[in-house]
Amino acid sequence: MIRFFKRASVLALVACSAQAAYPDKPIRMVVPFAPGGGADLTARVVAETLSKKLKQQVVVENKAGAGGLIGAAAVARADPDGYTLLYTTPGQQMTLPYLVKNMPYDPDELRPVSQVSLAPSVLVVNTQLGVKNLEELIALAKRRPGELNYVSAGIGASSHLNGELLQILAGIRLQHVPYKGTGEAVKDLVGGNGDLAIDTVGIYTAFIKDNRLIPLGVTTPDEVPILPGVPSLSKTLPGYDASPVNYISVPKATPDAIVRQLAEALRATIAEPCVKEKMLEQGILAISNTPEEMAELLRKEQARWREVINKAGIAEK
Numbered sequence: 001m002i003r004f005f006k007r008a009s010v011l012a013l014v015a016c017s018a019q020a021a022y023p024d025k026p027i028r029m030v031v032p033f034a035p036g037g038g039a040d041l042t043a044r045v046v047a048e049t050l051s052k053k054l055k056q057q058v059v060v061e062n063k064a065g066a067g068g069l070i071g072a073a074a075v076a077r078a079d080p081d082g083y084t085l086l087y088t089t090p091g092q093q094m095t096l097p098y099l100v101k102n103m104p105y106d107p108d109e110l111r112p113v114s115q116v117s118l119a120p121s122v123l124v125v126n127t128q129l130g131v132k133n134l135e136e137l138i139a140l141a142k143r144r145p146g147e148l149n150y151v152s153a154g155i156g157a158s159s160h161l162n163g164e165l166l167q168i169l170a171g172i173r174l175q176h177v178p179y180k181g182t183g184e185a186v187k188d189l190v191g192g193n194g195d196l197a198i199d200t201v202g203i204y205t206a207f208i209k210d211n212r213l214i215p216l217g218v219t220t221p222d223e224v225p226i227l228p229g230v231p232s233l234s235k236t237l238p239g240y241d242a243s244p245v246n247y248i249s250v251p252k253a254t255p256d257a258i259v260r261q262l263a264e265a266l267r268a269t270i271a272e273p274c275v276k277e278k279m280l281e282q283g284i285l286a287i288s289n290t291p292e293e294m295a296e297l298l299r300k301e302q303a304r305w306r307e308v309i310n311k312a313g314i315a316e317k
């Protein structure tokens with residue numbers, strides 16, 4: 001009991017001190033993937049302007065591995081003082097808890113602060129595959145069940161589950177090849193060591209424009225401006241709608257006042273025209289919300305992807 005009160009007193013003092021001075025030193029934004037991927041690129045856009053809003057440098061730190069679990073675990077265990085943020089993608093709280101039996105942290109140890117983006121994705125194939133539309137890809141996959149592979153940023157990443165959703169709706173079987181981040185997956189796909197992928201539009205736009213990859217469809221209900229003429233996958237596969245939500249989270253015990261301050265700074269950051277333009281150049285939509293709205297969105301996405309994971313038969317490996 002005495003230990004409990006001492007702990008409570010220490011937390012109260014930390015909270016009061018943090019609220020009075022925060023932020024008075026640089027802030028770390030942990031990206032749980034390797035440099036060069038979609039999360040990394042967007043995080044750097046956010047960090048640059050967020051630094052100005054908070055009047056303290058926000059430093060991006062890449063901590064890749066295990067589909068984002070290593071970086072997320074580091075943030076979950078960090079001091080709840082507002083100086084360690086997680087650039088959170090769906091894997092860390094929305095999907096991996098249903099895919100990984102022994103999580104290195106409790107997903108509830110991370111507290112959502114604000115959404116920062118919605119990332120439409122695109123299904124691309126290697127030119128060597130010899131298909132030019134989704135119907136041809138599905139037909140080929142049915143002729144060669146389990147032979148075609150799709151690359152992803154790692155187990156539980158959106159690029160992984162996008163492929164699982166494709167298999168469910170199209171009635172095909174593909175081989176999943178997970179990497180430790182989008183950068184490595186892209187390199188192998190473009191180099192001919194992968195057959196297809198479904199990941200953020202901005203990652204593949206340059207390769208599409210120089211004809212090294214062929215786009216077969218986007219994951220949103222409508223076409224994406226950055227890829228005019230590329231149809232929605234839902235036209236062939238009704239019900240296909242999968243766009244990763246990216247957001248900022250902090251250790252659960254972070255004081256409410258700091259969470260509110262960060263949320264307001266993120267709202268102002270996302271509202272900046274330069275941020276919206278830079279994200280749009282990557283095919284990403286800049287969106288912010290409140291901590292309460294992000295928490296509700298998190299619950300809905302967890303339920304949605306849990307259903308996909310269960311149907312795919314890949315739960316808790």
